[in-house]
Amino acid sequence: MDNTILSAENISMLFSTRKGTITALKNLTFSVENGQFVAIVGPSGCGKSTLINILAGMLKPTQGRVLLEGKAVNNVNSKVGMVFQKYAAFPWMTVEQNVSYGPRIARLPKSKIEEITRRYIKMVGLEGYEHLYPKELSGGMSKRVDIARAYANSPDVLLMDEPFGALDDITKKQMQLELLKIWDQEKKTVLFITHDLEEALFLANRVIVLQKPEGDCESLNVIQEIPFSRPRLPELRADTEFIEMKTLLAEVMVR
Ligand SMILES: Nc1ncnc2c1ncn2[C@@H]1O[C@H](COP(=O)(O)OP(=O)(O)OP(=O)(O)O)[C@@H](O)[C@H]1O
Ligand SMILES: [Mg+2]
Structure with a gap:
């Protein structure tokens, strides 16, 4: 097939x-x-x-x-999600607002937006950091926001x-393991x-x-x-x- x-x-x-x-x-x-x-x-x-x-x-x-x-x-179409080397989160939005951005633009129902946002923030291990702004995050955490944002749009x-080009070696290896886990789940x-x-x-x-x-x-x-x-x-x-x-x-x- x-x-x-x-x-x-x-x-x-x-x-x-x-x-x-x-x-x-x-x-x-x-x-x-x-x-x-x-x-x-x-x-x-x-x-x-x-x-x-x-x-x-x-x-x-x-x-x-x-x-x-x-x-x-x-x-450009919504079936494709992107994660770049540069940090892509909007600096004027919190982690939560960044992750929910795509679903909000897609005008999903409020309960669905909340569910998706919670799910992907959890998936990338950023629970507890929902209300921080990108400038308050480390490089690895910012990358997690980018990954959560990309997945929240439900691309194919x-x-x-x-994506990990700007990270130090230890953070990079940790992010690789996390990405594999996410890939396996999703x-x-x-x-x-x-x-x-x-x-x-x-x-x-x-x-x-x-x-x-x-x-x-x-x-x-x-x-x-x-x-x-x-x-x-x-x-x-x-x-x-x-x-x-x-x-x-x-x-x-x-x-
Ligand atoms: N918009 C553009 N206008 C003119 N030349 C371009 C443009 N975009 C890319 N190029 C050229 O195309 C070639 C490939 O560039 P590209 O950025 O795709 O390489 P890359 O493999 O991503 O490199 P790197 O590993 O450094 O990111 C380069 O020679 C670059 O100068
Ligand atoms: Mg390149």
Whole structure:
């Protein structure tokens, strides 16, 4: 049975700049199965953020198309949720107001808004912090608000662009474990962009490597299935097979 939820079909993206035309993506094709955790890795400038913007419908590709649940994506839509590297919570709203923002905009009934807000604040471990403002939170806590906000909109697919890129190593590892727990509970498809190979291997079922030979992004040519069982535990990082796979991916990435 075809269980594809999202697919990129022969995507290319060219940008005209004062320095000439930049090829950010070239003939990229892949598909993602419903419920999977897919990581996309690649060196800086290989088009990862460009790709995520295209998948979200925020940017129109020069060539190719994106299908979400079989339909072409042409605009931003509520079936896709986003989490970025930068903190995205509204500074003038409390944690609770931030998490309830999407459901309020969607004009859900009051009781439903309250239920969703409570549920996702609990899911990310921010109970007791509902009335604080973003500036009163740590980096990890702010990221939790972003994740709760994204899930509260009930998207079918979550696109995350280096969400833990700005966090210190310990907080980052803690957030990875929490995200895996949330992913397991919610059963939603996640596309997770990172340039951290260890993070990609630790989280994903599948890693897609974007390459950047001679300044141009080649068509996607490496998809690695990740065989490690779940739940993924911190010890996995010291596993021989894990380390070998990391080395292999690092070689592929710069090839
Ligand atoms: N709006 C734009 N206009 C012109 N060029 C752009 C634009 N957005 C991206 N680019 C170019 O496209 C290429 C890919 O950029 P992108 O931000 O997608 O890379 P990335 O893989 O996300 O990098 P990083 O890991 O540093 O975040 C770069 O060469 C960049 O300069
Ligand atoms: Mg980027």
